[in-house]
Amino acid sequence: MKLTLAICVLVVFLLGCSTPGKPEPEEVVGTTPESVRFVMDEAKKGDPDAQFALSSLYYEGLGLKRDFEQVTHWLLKAAEQDHAQAQFVLGNFYHNGIAVIQDVPRARTWFRKAAANGNMFAMLKLAGMQAKGVGGEVNEEQSVKWCRTAAELGHSQAQAKLGSIYLNGEFNVPINEAEGFRMVQKSANQGNPEGQHLLGICYLRGMGVKQDFKKMEEWATKAAEAGNIQSQINLYLMLLKGENLRKDPVRALRFIEMAARQGHAGSQYNLGIYHYKGQGGSKDLAKAYFWFSVLSDHNEKAKKITEHISVDLTPKEILEQMEKVAEYKQQFELKKSSHTKKSKAQAALFGN
Numbered sequence: 001m002k003l004t005l006a007i008c009v010l011v012v013f014l015l016g017c018s019t020p021g022k023p024e025p026e027e028v029v030g031t032t033p034e035s036v037r038f039v040m041d042e043a044k045k046g047d048p049d050a051q052f053a054l055s056s057l058y059y060e061g062l063g064l065k066r067d068f069e070q071v072t073h074w075l076l077k078a079a080e081q082d083h084a085q086a087q088f089v090l091g092n093f094y095h096n097g098i099a100v101i102q103d104v105p106r107a108r109t110w111f112r113k114a115a116a117n118g119n120m121f122a123m124l125k126l127a128g129m130q131a132k133g134v135g136g137e138v139n140e141e142q143s144v145k146w147c148r149t150a151a152e153l154g155h156s157q158a159q160a161k162l163g164s165i166y167l168n169g170e171f172n173v174p175i176n177e178a179e180g181f182r183m184v185q186k187s188a189n190q191g192n193p194e195g196q197h198l199l200g201i202c203y204l205r206g207m208g209v210k211q212d213f214k215k216m217e218e219w220a221t222k223a224a225e226a227g228n229i230q231s232q233i234n235l236y237l238m239l240l241k242g243e244n245l246r247k248d249p250v251r252a253l254r255f256i257e258m259a260a261r262q263g264h265a266g267s268q269y270n271l272g273i274y275h276y277k278g279q280g281g282s283k284d285l286a287k288a289y290f291w292f293s294v295l296s297d298h299n300e301k302a303k304k305i306t307e308h309i310s311v312d313l314t315p316k317e318i319l320e321q322m323e324k325v326a327e328y329k330q331q332f333e334l335k336k337s338s339h340t341k342k343s344k345a346q347a348a349l350f351g352n
Contacts, residue, residue, distance in 0.1 A: 036063035108134070159190075
């Protein structure tokens, strides 16, 4: 137990001390060579925690030169000793083609082993694959079982998914609004945006709880501010039309902008209409031109509206908005690419 704790502390320290650059073999970043050699020695003795830790150091290039062959070598050794986290990471590697040739059926096998050894992240991954028949046959009964087990262990996304299953009667599970509400409430209280969104829906429709528009708005707002697009759209529509909430087009603008800036095409179009028709009280043709231009490459209707608006704008205004459109698209693509790489790396190593 003391050895495992020492290795974990070391790896956390190394990951926290990572710095830019390409370290040479045996060069230590933020610690001493002896510390890394300690992990290597324990790994060679067969300790699965040390083997997993060593694979992580090779993957990150911390204290050692980054080496994917060594990553998979030590990861496999730990996984073959039933190290649940190593099995989950190996499943992610095969699922995404990280450091190995992509092999989805093999990924499903490793997720199943990790799930059987108690890894709740693997349980949710496996549940999703079984539900859709990814990497093997569809098995809805097993899918629900693993989702439920992960939810019981406290996985907030699994709780949100299980809540949705109960609320909607998915996968041949009888509708149980009370249990659905209980699950999404657990998820929401952990800060999960999907759980917060679903809890807002429960209060909106009175599913498993007394209808309460004030609490609906509270949870929908939390979900929206956390990036849940559906909550952003719902709040926009309710505030714009005055349905279930007091009509407030100015407040509505904030939520539709959130969704539009996340790249949601329908929201970008609605935001263009908002400014074009002056739904907030006054028209803003320059902003309308901006959002319709963002869509114009793949939306013929938006392109035609852009052409119509351009008649009422000066050449200078058009040029300014086109420059803003180009900047927005560039930043959006960079952000999207960065987020994808970061998410894959974090999910691969830590199960986030």
